[in-house]
Amino acid sequence: MHKIGTKITDVKIYVCGYCVNNLHRAIKGARNETRQFPATAVFFRHDDDCWLFDTGYATRIFKSGWQSRIYHWLNPVVCDAENELVRQLAKRNIPSCDVKGIILSHLHPDHIGGLLDFPQSRIIISEGVLSTLQKRTLSDLVFKSLLPNDMDRRCEVFSCVEDVDLFGDGSLMIKDIPGHAKGQIGILLTEHNLFFAADSCWNSEWINNSLTPLGRFLQNDYTAYLETLQKIQKMREDDLTVVFSHEEVQ
Numbered sequence: 507m508h509k510i511g512t513k514i515t516d517v518k519i520y521v522c523g524y525c526v527n528n529l530h531r532a533i534k535g536a537r538n539e540t541r542q543f544p545a546t547a548v549f550f551r552h553d554d555d556c557w558l559f560d561t562g563y564a565t566r567i568f569k570s571g572w573q574s575r576i577y578h579w580l581n582p583v584v585c586d587a588e589n590e591l592v593r594q595l596a597k598r599n600i601p602s603c604d605v606k607g608i609i610l611s612h613l614h615p616d617h618i619g620g621l622l623d624f625p626q627s628r629i630i631i632s633e634g635v636l637s638t639l640q641k642r643t644l645s646d647l648v649f650k651s652l653l654p655n656d657m658d659r660r661c662e663v664f665s666c667v668e669d670v671d672l673f674g675d676g677s678l679m680i681k682d683i684p685g686h687a688k689g690q691i692g693i694l695l696t697e698h699n700l701f702f703a704a705d706s707c708w709n710s711e712w713i714n715n716s717l718t719p720l721g722r723f724l725q726n727d728y729t730a731y732l733e734t735l736q737k738i739q740k741m742r743e744d745d746l747t748v749v750f751s752h753e754e755v756q
């Protein structure tokens with residue numbers, strides 16, 4: 507059940523563009539239909555500091571060279587300037603310089619698309635994400651043009667094998683949720699009983715479905731993917747609200 511917090515407040519999910527796809531070929535049992543998958547980012551305050559979990563798409567996804575053209579062809583993206591996180595926050599009088607830090611779940615373009623719009627924010631990543639940054643392969647789906655030039659200087663890297671208490675007060679625990687992407691992390695807002703689980707599943711509707719050979723190919727580690735989903739199922743049974751990045755926002 508979603509509760510009100512005192513240390514972490516003003517939690518809000520933003521939809522920053524979406525992609526259009528038919529996951530029938532990737533997920534066993536999924537209906538053969540084209541659907542929209544929103545790219546979400548999470549805003550919250552901790553002790554009046556503004557923080558983000560991921561950044562969604564931004565329009566620069568259309569200007570990132572051949573990689574983005576192929577990505578857009580396989581996974582059509584819809585995003586206009588009004589959908590960009592930085593613009594949506596500005597409408598609430600939150601300038602990008604007020605964002606103290608950004609926790610990145612992983613480096614796929616629908617999660618880091620807006621990163622360049624927050625040039626003063628600290629960037630929190632896992633060791634697994636750092637190793638992806640240092641040794642990118644094509645299948646990692648990391649677009650260099652979406653990454654800031656001073657990423658190395660601004661990154662704070664955590665080993666997330668054990669949960670990380672980011673603020674030292676137990677209000678936000680970073681959790682390791684590998685499988686979909688190397689070093690993928692989620693955030694548990696303990697006071698709110700709310701776990702943001704990034705892309706550990708595309709949609710809770712399919713949490714019990716296994717993946718087709720294509721779907722497995724699209725994961726970094728399918729065994730880890732299944733183990734992560736088992737842990738997330740246990741969290742749901744323990745009455746935690748789990749939110750994946752591409753679910754419809756209610």
Ligand SMILES: [Zn+2]
Nearest residue numbers: 614686687705
């Ligand atoms: Zn992803």
